[in-house]
Amino acid sequence: MARLVLFNKPYGVLSQFTDDGARATLADFVAVPGVYPAGRLDRDSEGLLLLTDDGRLQARIADPRFKLxxxxxxxxxxxxxxxxxxxxxxxxxxxxxxxxxxxxxxxxxxxxxxxxxxxxxxxxxxxxxxxxxxxxxxxxxxxxxxxxxxxxxxxxxxxxxGEWTLDDLPVGAWREEAVTS
Incomplete structure (x- = not known):
């Protein structure tokens, strides 16, 4: 069973877990080991970012060939x-x-x-x-x-x-959903 995390990324947060500078990253918000972003969201953009531990699901979400x-x-x-x-x-x-x-x-x-x-x-x-x-x-x-x-x-x-939405997920918060890849 793949893990899928839906995160409401705040403005100014990088879509990665590490940064050489002092900028906010996913590590400041998401305490789920082994998940990685499926796609990116610019630092100056907000909203839904999906993270998963499943490479095939990550590709299905992020790869333009699937046109999600x-x-x-x-x-x-x-x-x-x-x-x-x-x-x-x-x-x-x-x-x-x-x-x-x-x-x-x-x-x-x-x-x-x-x-x-x-x-x-x-x-x-x-x-x-x-x-x-x-x-x-x-x-x-x-x-x-x-x-x-x-x-x-x-x-x-x-x-x-795709089928995943922010719904009532507060800014800076995340929730995990079960998916089959």
Whole structure:
């Protein structure tokens, strides 16, 4: 039986257990021996990170060939309009090529934990929230996609990977789920 840990990664935490500097890592939060991240989440992104002790499960989660959907909630600068959302749905040309089409919709601001530090609020610049579901995992892809359509990302929270979701998992907390790989 494989072990699977769902972790709600806070902003500023590295998706690894060690660091040469004094930055926060998974070791500061997850006290489960023998598990490793299945994929990555940037230091300045928050939300769901899966860890497992099973190499095949890790590959199934992280390998783009399996195209496991990943859903993100993104607070973006500007008011997302239908044309921008449609660009995201069709795919966006980035420096490393065209992205696969994404599911994209504007959503009401989600009820999330406060970010530390908070997103800088600017009275003169509106913002909104969008939900994006991708089936590939390029480096900083959501941020690059939203910027390419004129909506720079201010806050990024990964909410779901495949069937696994944050649900009511508090920031900085983890829970273990049984899976068969």
């Amino acid at each position: 959907p990943k859903t993100y909630l993104a607070q973006v600068e500007g008011e997302a309009d239908e044309a921008q959302l449609e660009q995201l749905r069709r795919g966006v040309m980035l420096k490393d090529g065209m992205t696969l089409p994404a599911q994209a919709e504007r959503i009401a601001p989600p009820d999330l934990w406060p970010r530390d530090p908070p997103v800088r609020y600017r009275k003169s610049v509106p913002d909104c929230w969008i939900r994006l579901t991708l089936r590939e995992g390029r480096n900083r892809q959501v941020r690059r996609m939203t910027a390419a359509v004129g909506l720079p990302t201010l806050r990024l929270v990964r909410w779901q990977i």
